[in-house]
Amino acid sequence: MNAIAQAEVTRETYWGISATEYAVFYLLAAITIFVFLYGVYRRFARYAAGSDDPFQRLDDLSTRISRGAAIVLSNEKQFDRDLYGGLMHAFILWGFLTLLIATAIIAVEQYGTELLLNLTFWEGEFYLAYQFIVDAMGLLFVVGIGMAIYRRYWVRNERLWGRHTSNEDAIFIWTLFGLGVGGFLLEGFRIYATGMPDHEAVSFVGYGLAMVFQAIGLPTVAGTATDPNYTAVSVLGFNAETLHWLSWWSHSLLAFFFIAWIPYAKPFHMLSSFANIITRDEKAGKRLPNVPADLDATNAESIDDFTWKELLDQDACTKCGRCSSICPAKASDRPLDPRDVILDLKSYREDLEAGGEEKPIVADGGGVIDTETMESCMACMACMDACPVEIEHLQSFTRLNRQMTDQGDVSAPMQDVFQNVMQHGNTFGNSPRNRADWADDLEFDLTDAREEQVDYLWYVGDYPSYDERNKRVARSLATILQEADVSFGILFDDEKYDGNDVRRVGEEFLYVELAGHHVETWESCEFDTIVCTDPHSYNTFENEYPEVDFAEFADDPMMPFEYTDQWNEDGEVDVLHWTQAVEELVREGKLELSGDELEYTVTYHDPCHLGRYNDEYEAPRDLIEATGCDLREMPRNRADSFCCGGGGGGLWMDFEEEPKPSEERLREALEDTDAGSSVEKFVVACPMCMTMYEDGRKTGGFEDDLEVVDIAELIVEAIGAQSKANLEMAAD
Template identity: 85%
Template structure:
């Protein structure tokens, strides 16, 4: 081997490369950068062709970039429920960024300092630290790629394999692997061929490879000149210098390919994902885009109806399948995979840009991009958005597709019946508005009319607690609790209508505006301090969406039965609460006595999507349950990982061929996967829709004799001994 080792603590950047090769390298580098920049320009130019987005996306840009950098660099969403995946992606990301920074340092030292400072800092202790960090983070990079390959090819994680899985995914991962391993081989050949300088030991991976080359007797050019036994091998070119040269060019060409390829394939997610996180809506899902008052406005007749942010969502998708793995519709074999909807739209857009034929975006059967039944399957539970590591806002695109279905008249007959009921009677049951307050007749006290007297709480009861027999018991329980706490509360009786939350998510936007206008106009004539909702769906739409509606745009529309022109609760002066939040406040303030010793049940609690994932309220219901004395045994999927009951997004009114039903699967989880197992006596809910779905699932799943479905309010009523006032205990038996 070469016995003359390099003594200076640095290294030659282009060691072994001729001046002609040097010029060729920079010619190729210039072409590569030009191809990259042109591709990125094309991508962002395409976003500019998208429709305007209704939400501010680039306001406070410095803060947005800082926040996005924190999310991306910490990989916090990749660690969510997947430690292996979080570590894997962190190793790849941090390793890749370190190698990119390291390359930039070399370029700056080579050219920038000569031009600006005339200082060569890439030597001595800086060089040692640099080499150690590059090897350490480069090793993490290769380990991360190895973990990804193990999960993809050995374990064959099912969420990584679907109809959009392609050779592109293989080329991407193998190219990264080649870059990582090739970089270490290049380093090892250089260290070995330059005599294994002592200071290079900090490059522990490269130095280790050099020791391996030494152990196998790999010849060098100098070695062939002094040892005749190396001559035959050298003639074939198998010496360290030649192998270094081959590896250098192979590594460089592979790097050029990868850089040039970035804007045209999966690697673009390195740019689009960060841009997507920067431009995210912090209230995505909680609120939907404002309703266009222009009757000629289209929703999804063509791909150009989608906003630039929705197109960016499509490009940001990495096919990781996290959204698919948590989707309750997919788990129940409904024809919905959130990832595929996003990627189907992307594929269609790219086919059009390449000169392909147009086709309907969504329709009931036929050759449409998305089938109607696919979107009808969505429960609007927001699990997909919560799981997405790059902040794709699935619900915004999904609602656009549902709007188009409604415009085309392609919604299911059962949903059309619901629309008709709401239009004619103001409720989803089609019952008379005069009967809306009849649930209170069995109470031992009178419920105030909030239209006629001032109250502390204006209580929005909701459709199911007003008309559904099982949920009427919950309404009476809550009334008894408020009465026991000695607070004034009232309801709107026949002036209360359906809140509109779920029909909006099914696509019936104008009916939603009509309902919202009616309610805010009615509330203006009432005197109250707070609005309290029985249903998390009502709570969400009053808290997050009614304030977003531009009522002035619709005030002159003769089809809209309201004259309200202001923006309701724009400053948040009116507090909107779910009833568990209101009662928890009353307990904390001492207005309601719960000593925590009354009940002795072992229970589990189901987080409603619209209270939990939508609005981050997880503690109030749990504090109330525990305050009754019950032992709360959590299901494995709880809080933001809660599994939807299947009733959201119109699912309550549709019939699906599904096995198992989401409600059945959830009850099974309660009885088999909790620590108490079959010892769980009561399945506790805090949502009327959940109550309805789980009572149904208890019957269809054969669990009627194994567990009881109760609302938090029913536990509290029992704990404070107010059953008689509510008249619910006897009825329940």
């Protein structure tokens, strides 16, 4: 190989490579591309064989792609809760994409212009800009990989390690590191061996390495040929040209290996993650897929029951552990790790494809997933919120829960709840005639919305109707609505349980029965808006009842309704959580609150079904501040809120857990807020949260430290304080 001092502002693409090597290179490139395309074909052929997904995933594809690209390129999900991880991934992604584009530019210049059009643009100012950008972004890429190696192997970040951690994780990260560092070494050897042209100074990393080689006196063929007295320090007996040749082939072979390997291992997430983001459901979790009325339909008897999107979810998982680190069930030592459930399903699928033995998907021992694991899920959606690649855990989890219900593997407490709802229409098993007894202590009568037209049809809910602690909240809310002088009424004994949580533990047909009863009842009433006490009710009325195909079930003699329309398909009926409705009343001046009635120091817990599910964070806070309370935020607030433990059936189950989610949250309120132990009241806006935190206050030893109150109770106290102040002013 002869060194050539390059003065022209460009470089030879295949410098130092013979014609034979050139041919071998392209033969290997063709083989690599074939192996890559075959692997991608096999992956997507498997998705095509999956069950149909109930939701539209490819509609308005151009918008989906543009939004998906914005999410990916901005790294917004990676930065959530993890600045270090966000920077690390951004450096790797942007660096990798820049190097990929740079390679494509060389290909276009080499074949798209030089050979076809006898035209070249890879010279002069364009070349200088190209070289600088590639070095800058390549350096970011190497730094990002270095950050990943540091976090994984030096710090040993706990969430990166688990039973699915394997050699492919190490091969992936070290291969990328080898490509990044190898590229710079290759550039440094080339610049040094070609006489260190001045214009190559823009390649500041490669030029810096060339200066190191010059400083140690690395021999070159040119130096030896022109100066017989030339002496230099060789590297393992090699000169710069030989080292460049070795680096070129090492870099090329490593790149070929990586490209060919992509569809067969972890690197495939570079494709599957983008596809997963594009095909995501914007309402994932807050609405669940319906089941057909056909009793022969299966949920998760085999891996073939999973939809193509659920299979794509499995392949999109990067094992990052963000879902694991945020999961309240895992934090409480329940036997659930969201990442492991997704990856267990993937491993089983791949094992079957390799000729492995079939076994139950979910079973009490001996299944792919254990029943106790699925019973541990709180359906809080924290895993989905934290996932950077938009995996819809709750859709797969619900499929598993439905299979458990079909098999009769539901725990005894949940079976009792199902029985209570079927026989009495409520989870307590109490008589429906007693449903409105909570209102007996009110100083006014409640309107029967079945008999009179009202503005607000108030769905009270199970716990405010039957639980003694939550009855106080119901009376507070009734007082607020009465004070605001609005027209409202309830359904009395025609109100039943909303069905949100029994659906999330797998009892789909009971859910449809409840939904059919309610929409049929509502159709016979005259009202403008449905107002819910419970965020769980709000979620299912707002997002799920409109999705139910009632006509498919109406002819079933087991279903107690004849309703056949699509309820609220066009959104003509407004559904609100009570904090949203009352916040409007305060804003309109129908409730007079000056903002200085109360002087408590409080903190507020965002309910999962109001916050993460439905993005309502401000109405509750506006109401708290309207009472005059000093609101201090817990570190985990809004979308980062930590579940009380009551969702997904957790309210009715007994778990041996330490600490309970409710206890951990109360500890956070007293120890981690900036007000610390000065916090007097722990404020909630959900009856289930009230129940869980009252229990946690006792079991955690917090009874003397703070009080658990609902926002409605604060407002009623503030109204009382305002009325007293007005009387005193009138007396004066």
